[in-house]
Amino acid sequence: MILQQNGSRRFKAYTSKHLDELLRRAGLDDEERLKVRAVATVLPFRTNAYVVDELIDWSAAPDDPIYRLVFPQADMLPAADVARLADLLKAEAPNTEVQAEANRVRGQLNPHPAGQKELNVPRIGDEPVPGMQHKYPETVLVFPKQGQTCHAYCTYCFRWAQFVGDADLKFASDDVAGMVGYIRRHPEVTSVLITGGDAMIMGEPVVRRYLEPLLELEQLESIRIGTKSLAYWPQRFTGDPDADDTLRLFERVVAAGKNLAFMAHFTHPRELDPPQVSAAVERIIGTGATIRTQAPLIRSINDDPAVWSSMWRRQLRMGMIPYYxxxxxxxxxxxxxxxxxxxxxxxxxxxxxxxxxxxxxxxxxxxxxxxxxxxxxxxxxxxxxxxxxxxxxxxxxxxxxxxxxxxxxxxxxxxxxxxxxxxxxxxxxxxxxxxxxx
Known part of the structure; x- marks a missing residue:
């Protein structure tokens, strides 16, 4: 099932079609699994073999914090909504009917908080520049079209609407020239954040396509890359076929005089345990980039001061900088x-x-x-x-x-x-x- 490549596992994703099988490993009965599947018609589900095999303690599931971090829970949505969706699934209703009800529920969940689609869209004249946000004067966010997924989805993700397959809820673009043109017109912009989804889901040639033009912009002081890859697929920087090329690209960014900040998302100390993580961190820092860590406070996953102090201490020892x-x-x-x-x-x-x-x-x-x-x-x-x-x-x-x-x-x-x-x-x-x- 998992092939070997350069001494490391090849990436294998699990999606909603694998959900029922994985839920059996957590010991959920038929009714519980049906409710979780109902929630997964509304909120996206995706994980991978590394998370399933290396991070989750299945003997503690469904209470294990990493399990709760990536698997939907039956009570994440209003009970009446879950019941309606579960009834449709049980009756094997047409997919169009299931999706119509799922879309109704999504519409109640504030899919674009903080005006992230409506209020922050930059413009050149009267024309919007798609796939970008300019919320603060000095910072522009770029959402590459090819980076609008992740190695695994967090159950609490505030960008969940990007991943449910509804084009009206997405914002992304592959217009690199438009990105560069907008930044040139705004000399107050000194920092660019490449985000998503997860920017590091992209291969090195695509990442390079977005980063190289930024190196020519003298006004830019820093380039940030937002990612959960160190927690969910550290092999991206150690064993993947383009891992070395990616690190050489990071070196070029630093050599061009830009501060390259790797914005790493760690939600629980266990994500730091595997030796692949330490190896990946060491390689990234070795390029001259810095790694800053951030995560939200999440009930039932990390709502304990001991969890946070443990994370921050370990991140510091590994050479990372606790940030948010x-x-x-x-x-x-x-x-x-x-x-x-x-x-x-x-x-x-x-x-x-x-x-x-x-x-x-x-x-x-x-x-x-x-x-x-x-x-x-x-x-x-x-x-x-x-x-x-x-x-x-x-x-x-x-x-x-x-x-x-x-x-x-x-x-x-x-x-x-x-x-x-x-x-x-x-x-x-x-x-x-x-x-x-x-």
Whole structure:
């Protein structure tokens, strides 16, 4: 089933057609498997042999954190929706009928949070530049058409809508000339983030097609590559046929005077265990690139300060730089995975307090919300009122960056839109007259 190549396993993906067989390994009965399959008609499922064989502890499934990280759960969606979809599957309804119901459920899940499809689209004149986002003045995000999948999908992924096969929900492009032309017209852009999906799902020739033109742009200081490949397929940098070519490409980026930052997504310490990961990290750092680590805080997977402090310490020892702890975004199964902001702050604070200063490069808990990246700095009492203290790490309006503001304390709040301003009629990012409902 898994072929050997250059001493390493060849990549093998598992998709929804393999789901029932894999769920049997987790000990789920017929009814439980049917419900999970129902959820998988709405949310995407994809994993691979490396994750299945090397990372998941099947003796602990379905409670194993890595299992929960990649396999849909029966209660991730409203029970009534799951029941309707399960009934359709059980009755072997036509696929068009199943998909119509799945699309209805998807429409209720806020598939494009923070205006990521509508508000951030760059333009040249009146014409939109597809497959790009320009949310902050200095940073442009590029979504290569060939990178709109991953080695495996995370169950909490805020970009889940990219992977469900609905063209109306996707944003991607292979217009490299349009990308370069837009950046040239905007000298304030100094950083490009190649993301997806997963940029490293692409082979070296395709990655090179996007990176090489950027090396000619003197205004660019840094190129970032967003990826989960180190956790889900480290062989991309050790045993794959184009692993060496990819690393040589990274060396060229660094030699061109650009800071190459590898934005690695690690959600649980077990993802760091296999020796392939250490080997891949060593090879990437050897090119002159840096590796910065980030992940969201996810209930039932990593909502424990000991998990985070363990990850940050190990990442530091391996030469990586802890960068972000995110709050689960307001999309998809947020209700299932979200941790209240008050608890998120406590987890971050306790983990942060237990590591050395070199690990304290990490920032969080951070919400990537519509107006920008909002960090929860703490909970305190001001003028007799208990409040959240917050600030913008990044903002659409750069004048807001770094300025503290306050929100009324709410132990149930999980996102910026759940909060109400304290001491003012509106938050600083809201226009005059835009009062929040009482």
């Amino acid at each position: 702890l995110f709050v689960e975004r307001d999309t998809g199964p947020q209700d299932y995975f979200a941790v209240p902001l008050a608890r998120a702050y406590e987890i971050f604070r306790d983990a942060y307090a237990s590591v050395s200063g070199l690990c304290r490069t990490v920032r969080g808990p951070s919400m990537s919300a519509t107006p920008g990246k909002v960090c929860v700095d703490g909970v305190t009492e001001v003028a007799g009122e208990r409040v959240f203290v917050l600030h913008f790490i990044q903002a659409r309006d750069p004048s807001l960056v770094g300025r503290p503001f306050f929100a009324k304390y709410d132990p149930e709040a999980v996102w910026l839109t759940d909060l109400r301003p304290a001491f003012e009629e509106r938050f600083p990012f809201e226009p005059p007259g835009a009062l929040l409902p009482s």
